[in-house]
Amino acid sequence: MKALAARRHHRFAPVVLLLLALLVTGGVYAALAPSPAQADTASTEDIETGKKLFQANCATCHGPNAEGTTEAPSLVGVGAAAVDFQVSTGRMPMQMSGPQAAAKPPQMDEEQTAALAAYVASLGPGPAIPTDEQVDAAEGDAAEGMALFRTNCAMCHNAVGAGGALSEGKYAPALLETSDRNIYQAMLTGPQSMPVFNDATLTPKEKRHIIAYVAEQRDGSAGGLSLGNLGPVSEGLWAWIVGLGLIIGAAVWIGAKSS
Amino acid sequence: MSTTTPTAAEPTTPVGKAADYLDQRTKVGVLTKQLVRKVFPDHWSFMLGEIALFSFVVLLISGVFLTMFFEPSMALVHYENEHPASMQGQLMSVAFASTLDMSFEVRGGLLMRQIHHWSALVFMAGIVVHMMRVFFTGAFRKPRELNWLVGTMLMILGLLAGFSGYSLPDDVLSGNGLRIADGVIKSIPIIGSYTSYFVFGGEFPGEHIIPRLFTVHILLIPALLLALIGVHLFLMVLNKHTQYPGSGRTDKNVVGYPAVPVFATKMAGNFFIIFGVLALMGGTMAINNVWNYGPYDPSPVGAGAQPDWYMLFLEGSLRLMPGQTEIVIAGYTLSLNVLVPAVIIPGLLFTFLFVYPFIEAKVTGDKREHHVLDRPRNVPTRTGLGVAFLTAFIILALAGSNDLIATHFDMSINAITWAFRILFFVGPWFAFWITKRICLGLQRKDRELVLHGHETGRIVRFANGEYIEVHRPLDEHERWLRVNYEAHAPLEIEPATDARGVRRRGYKADRRWQRLSRFFFEDRVEPVTPSELEAAHSHGEHDELEPSHGSPELVSGSRSVEQEH
The missing domain is CATH 1.10.760.10 (Cytochrome c-like domain)
Structure with missing residues (x-):
């Protein structure tokens, strides 16, 4: 406290105080301000x-x-x-x-x-925005989701949802950054080239399993750096760039020492 | 014979005594002395083969570990372990379950699996760069043609080792690869379907393929690889190692360091570096996370399903082939859409590798031994052909990744496929042409340097106002490197008829070889001869200061090659 007291007449003291005041005001506002209401019934x-x-x-x-x-x-x-x-x-x-x-x-x-x-x-009547509970990854079972993802999603979105190519410049986007709610909505409504997976094809519970599987992929790989989750092509590229790069670099070094 | 006083030569240390004991019984000392004093030339590119050799050692070590835990069985089980969460309770083969088990339950198992897989990728990459070095420097010439064949066999065995190992975990990705292999086998006319049933023990996938691949992967192929590596190294020692051209290096000597201590130390150091890099990769970079692909089931295919990089050219070849080429003859299907890209094209590529040394020997008519390597520029056609081959291989590998190119560069996969279809035919020709031109250009530059020396940047003005740039002549070592090569001329053949007008047998074959020889050596740049050098210097200081604008000796056949002046 003594150190603080000694500096209270410092010429930057007002600036620091002002910044602190702004921070507190902003923080309190952010905590207390009404979040944009997601009205259940549209007015x-x-x-x-x-x-x-x-x-x-x-x-x-x-x-x-x-x-x-x-x-x-x-x-x-x-x-x-x-x-x-x-x-x-x-x-x-x-x-x-x-x-x-x-x-x-x-x-x-x-x-x-x-x-x-x-x-x-x-x-006109159509699918509603899913509730937070419907898209809660914690409620889903990743193992069930894996099996469902493999048979329904992986052929376009890649085995872990890293995305894939479709014909004529169209593509199935990567899912690793997509929000759980958006994944649910995509299955429900089938945007663009994607087929609709209505509640008869994939029940809401199964949709949640799939979300759980995709959410698990965001934790990365048990084996280390995931290298984009793109499979053998990116692995091969890294083998050449990192593996051969380091090894040939070392060979040049060993060879250069003598001559 | 026995004396009470030991002679000076008798060993006194325990090691010495042991060595003497062995030597008296096996004469091992003679061999050791030879090997220890064996001279190896030193160059970093001579260590490229070691990349393959030492990754193979790492493969053996890590592979032995993996066999302790892998169970090659296609019996079905439910996975009961806690990790990975996405696999709990799933129905899968024992092979797949044991792969998961060794990855998640065995201490160090995942590390070993990843080291093994990275080593396999680096092993094949090492083989490819080693082959490139041998090809472009002409190290396959007599007396090493046989060793080139052994090396090419090793490369193909490496492909098979990789593919058989990649398929063992019985995951969706490798299962799709096996399905392609099944399709390729079935596309072979007449014997195809029988062979497929023979290989898989019935209809694909059956229950036998994993145990069979296991035997192939851990016994058959490693044994063959080890035996051929033995032959490869033995021939290397027997033929002596090649050396790069330079002053004092000829076909009759080897300039380098003795095996012990210099070369052996470097080799050991290189081994530990390679082992270290592979361990680092295995420890930090995920590879082939089979639990992401899931246990094999013939129905699903994931996007981005590709084989490991060394098989990617086959995948690309299949992806490029238009599907309309499947024809039905009298009720029998001829799947040219699979046969051509997956059997004929790789067949052609491998045949090129196998026969090239013999074709080159034939068109040069050269029967001498060669121990000094070629600089790639000095054999423009060979260098061009090599680059064309690599271009074809790389285009096919890129075509095998066309979906990833499409998503990462925002392009249409259809457009990419068409571009590669055209490039596959045009690219190698263009690569050949441009490489050959670059080689000829470099050779001309060498001639220019030898005849006129280095530019010094020093400008001299004469009293009469004339400016010239002073050229510094090359020293002997620099000159040796640039003039000490041979520019082969196209084959000369005997005339079609003898003196009495009788047609000579074998003339037509000779003509064909001559035509090929012309393709190889029609355009060439002759090395500077001593008399030319003499002539360039004979005018004394004057000529050295004022380069004449005489044309360099570019010899050309029917086609004229443009002169640089």
């Missing part, structure tokens, strides 16, 4: 906001009433889950036309996404 207000957002950002391709155009499909009946998946991963609004809509930093914040989802859900 008419939300739907109105959503409609406006839709007309400003989506209607060019999907039509003024989401009825679809030659450019893009109708959104009547796709449900809130599809909207939440596409908008929260930044796939929609689409950055540019191409073989498939790429994920990017989301353009809409959570409130706007919820409003858009509410609007599209109001157009």
Whole structure:
């Protein structure tokens, strides 16, 4: 305390105090501020906001009433889950036309996404956004998930979900960074080239097993650096670069010592 | 005979006594003396073969450990261990379960598995770089053609060892590889399906393939590999090691260091470095995590399913082949879509490796022994062919990774496949042409250097206002390196008819060889002869200061090669 007291007249003391004050205010605000409410039942207000957002950002391709155009499909009946998946991963609004809509930093914040989802859900019944409990990896069984993933997902997304190529520039994206909720929604709604795995094909419980398996992969490999989880090609590349690189480097060194 | 006083030669130390005891009974001293004094030339590229040899030693050591825990059985069990979580309670073969068990329950098991697998990848890579060194420097020439054959056999055995070992854990990925092998066997006309049933003991996958591969992998192939490595090393010692060209090095001597202490020390050091690198890789980098692929079941295939890198060219070859080439003749299917890419193309590639030394011997007409290596530039056609071969191999390997190229570079897999289809035919030709041009260019540069010396950057102005740059002549060592090679001319053959107009037998075959010989040696740059050097220097200081613009001796056949001036 003595050291502190001695420095209270230091010329930077006000600056430090100001920073501390800002930190405390910010921290308290962050802790106490109301988190953007995920309203269970969409209010008419939300739907109105959503409609406006839709007309400003989506209607060019999907039509003024989401009825679809030659450019893009109708959104009547796709449900809130599809909207939440596409908008929260930044796939929609689409950055540019191409073989498939790429994920990017989301353009809409959570409130706007919820409003858009509410609007599209109001157009016709469709799958709803899954609850936190439905997507909880801790509730799933990774071993069951592994078996399901192997038969349903691995052929496109790679054995551990590192992603894979489809025809004509399309691709199955890597799942290692995807949120559990988005994985569930993707299975439920089948975005882009992906087939729909409805609750009859994969029950909600099975979907949770799959999420548990993917979540387990994020912990990395028991064997060390996972090298991108890409299998033998990346292993071969590393064998040449690291293995042969070090060994030939050493050989040059041993050979150089004499001559 | 017996004397009471020991002579000076009699050993006094325990080691000396033991050695003397052995020597009196086996004459081992004679052999040891020879080996100890054996001279080996020193160059880093002569250690590339050691990479393969020492990774093989590591493979043997780690492999012995793995056999203690691996159970080659296709009986089905439920996995009961705690780790890995994703495998608990799953139905799998005993082979797969024992692989998981040795990875997660045996102390050091996963480390050993990973060291073994990394060593296999580095073993094959070591063989490839060693072969490249031998090929491009012409070390396969007489008297080493047989050793080249032994080496090529070792490479093929290495492929088989790798593939059989890769399949043992009985996981989805390697099972898919076996399914491809099954398809390739079945594509062979007439005997294909019978052979497949013979290999798998019935319809694929059956219950026999893992035990059979186990015998192949831990007994048959290692025994053959060891025996051939013995032959390979014996021939290397017998033929003496080749050496790079340089002053004082000829086909009649070997310039280097004695085996003990210098060469043996370097070799031992290299062994520990290689072992260390492989252990480090095994300890820090995950490889072939079979629990991610799951136990084999013929139905699923994961994206990014590829073999280890040394088999990738086969995968690529299959991926490039259009599928429409399967034809049905009188109810029998001829699967050219598999036969061509998986049997004929690798067959051609390996045949090239096996026959090349003999073809080159034939087109040069050279029957002498060679112990001094070629600089790759001095044999442009060979260097070009080697690079063309590697280009074809690399294009196929890249085609085998086309899906990963597509996802990582945001490209269409269809476009990539088409690009590789075209490149497979165009790429090697282009690589050959450009490599040969570069070699000829380097040779011309050597001539220029020998005749006119190094540029010094020193500009002199004469009294009459003329500027010239001073050239410093090469010293003897530099000159030796650049003039001491042979530019073979195309074969000369006897005329078609003899003096009496009678047609000569074998003329047509000779003509064919001559044509091939022309392809090899039509374009060539002759080394500077002493008289040319004399001529270049005969004008004394004047000529040395003022390089003449005479053309270098570029000899050319029917086609003219552009002159550099």
